[in-house]
Amino acid sequence: MVRHYLHKARGMYVAHLEHKETGSEHKLQIMVGKEACPHCGHVTPKNNLGEFDPNKLHIAEIKQLNEDDRRMSAWASHHKVPIHKARK
């Protein structure tokens, strides 16, 4: 599951990646703004964002999360370790 938004005041794109079954969660954040002006708080956009494709990054991050889950599950299965369900 992906929930994402742009936090304009902080100049930060935030994608909350969450695996419903395992409870694993991960934040994918892209700094799209430079440091905010200390006086007015205005965030200046960066000029090198063209290469960032949020959807492509989501897929890569989710793939990595799933890979981690798969490895942990395999390890637990091998050693007969019960898996604790996520607290939600």
Added chain:
Amino acid sequence: MSDIDALIESAAQGSKEDMRNVLQSLYQQTLNLGNANGQAFLPTSTQQTAVAAPVAGAISVSGANGVITATVTNPAQNVSGNLYNEVSYSTAKGFQSGVTTFPASSALQYSIPSPGAQLFVRARWSYDKSNWSSYSLASLTPTDAGLQSSGATANAVPLNQSNYAYVDSVAAGSAAVVRVYGGSGPYTSAISVKGGTESQLPSATIINVPYASTQFVGYDGEQYTVTPQLPGVFPDPVTPVGKVSVVGTGTPTLPTVTLFVQGGHIVGANFTPGTGLTEVPTFTISDATGSGGAIQATGLSGGGITGIQITSSGENYSGTPTVSATGGVFSGASGGGTVSGGNGGRITNV
């Protein structure tokens, strides 16, 4: 001669009974006078001897980590016995309002916990806690207690917090990536402890962070905040996670060095400075016969080295030793948690 003088003279020349009567009469009149003035005169047997106030001593103050420390220096004593001091402080220089006073004591040091406050401190002295010297003001300007750093408190107490998050950075194209993760590695959550409450911090990948910068990372419960400056006080909902010095740019052009050999010794060098360097590279000399030679860069300017210094000329070198350069890029230094937790997440030394 007044009437009183005549009475005393008469009694002195008369009997003891006459003297007793005169003294009792004077005592009674003194009592009456005292009662009329609202002052209670003690019986002679319990009347205390008045002790003059001592001269004022000195008081000095210093502020750090949210605490003002006052050190009292007593004046020279001209009366034997206890010498008391009374320390008080206020935000007002004239002590017109908001005055807090320590109980009189003979202690010589006082701690005033007051994070963020600026206070005036004064003291006075007495032998009997009744007659006091004039006040000595510690300073004509207020003393700043400073902010209480998390390093000034113990782990996992209500005023402090620990976390087991790792924060590091890796090069990724035109900008760096900062990673936040737990003890099991990237993409695993980290544990955070605030006082006695334990919670989980999600892992994170923060993209497009400037190279070779210092970043402070916090978590507000929804997203990670990344700022190059650490505010004096984090907003309450923000959990400090760590400090990271981000890696330098990923692909520099390393310098090349050509050595000159004479009599088997390295005697000179030609070089190209390289580009995009953020740290001085390390040089390794290879040769079929020679050994012991060493060179180093003399400095770095504009992304390239400024010169080559021969630190050891070595011996038995052939005519064509080769030089390879490595490094040249700031490798970054991770912040945040440690393996054992310990001071993990404490952000100090800013």
